[in-house]
Amino acid sequence: ITGIGDMNRAQNLALKIRSGALPAPVQIVQNMQIGPSLGADNIHKGIISVMIAMALIMAYMLIYYRFFGLVANIALMLNLVFIVAIMSIIPGATLSLPGIAGIVLNVAMAIDSNVLIFERIREEIRNKNSPQNAIHAGFERAFGTIVDSNLTTLIVAIILFSIGSGPIQGFAVPLIIGIVSSMFTAITITRAMINLCYGSRTVKKLSIGI
Numbered sequence: 001i002t003g004i005g006d007m008n009r010a011q012n013l014a015l016k017i018r019s020g021a022l023p024a025p026v027q028i029v030q031n032m033q034i035g036p037s038l039g040a041d042n043i044h045k046g047i048i049s050v051m052i053a054m055a056l057i058m059a060y061m062l063i064y065y066r067f068f069g070l071v072a073n074i075a076l077m078l079n080l081v082f083i084v085a086i087m088s089i090i091p092g093a094t095l096s097l098p099g100i101a102g103i104v105l106n107v108a109m110a111i112d113s114n115v116l117i118f119e120r121i122r123e124e125i126r127n128k129n130s131p132q133n134a135i136h137a138g139f140e141r142a143f144g145t146i147v148d149s150n151l152t153t154l155i156v157a158i159i160l161f162s163i164g165s166g167p168i169q170g171f172a173v174p175l176i177i178g179i180v181s182s183m184f185t186a187i188t189i190t191r192a193m194i195n196l197c198y199g200s201r202t203v204k205k206l207s208i209g210i
Contacts, residue, residue, distance in 0.1 A: 046100035067207035071193045072114035075185040082181040098171035106178030113186035117142040131206045154179045
């Protein structure tokens, strides 16, 4: 600011600015409000998007991988139940629209782990291995890839939660929970169900879409 003769006038001007004595007109260019009904409508649409994504992925897995796809679908539903259950016991955690987006992303990531395992099993069968050996080798060889891909995503999600705020943290929380849950369901629960069906009997062919 130019034209101020001495320090006293500068201090008086600063005092007036801080106290709000100098009026500054405000012109409202745009005013938007999101009321409870619109917020609830967005949440409802987000839940519908999760249901559509789940239905499409489960239909694809069932058609392409047959019985193994059914097992993956059960693990996928359990993964969603785990995410909601864990979030319900975390103090202060709320399921917002960004959180639903994190769940939708996790649905795709969770089924990807099963796809890696099933493709490894199909590869072992094409190499003339027995069904039992193919199942064992498929899980063992896909384990490293699954852990590596999920670990890198987990690191990014933790960084988002630590330096972000508001919607960013709302997106990161279900993503972090979903990554850990999906690794458990894809590796442990899927393998337990497959071993329950094929581990105690001799089979010549697996229902894995080959």
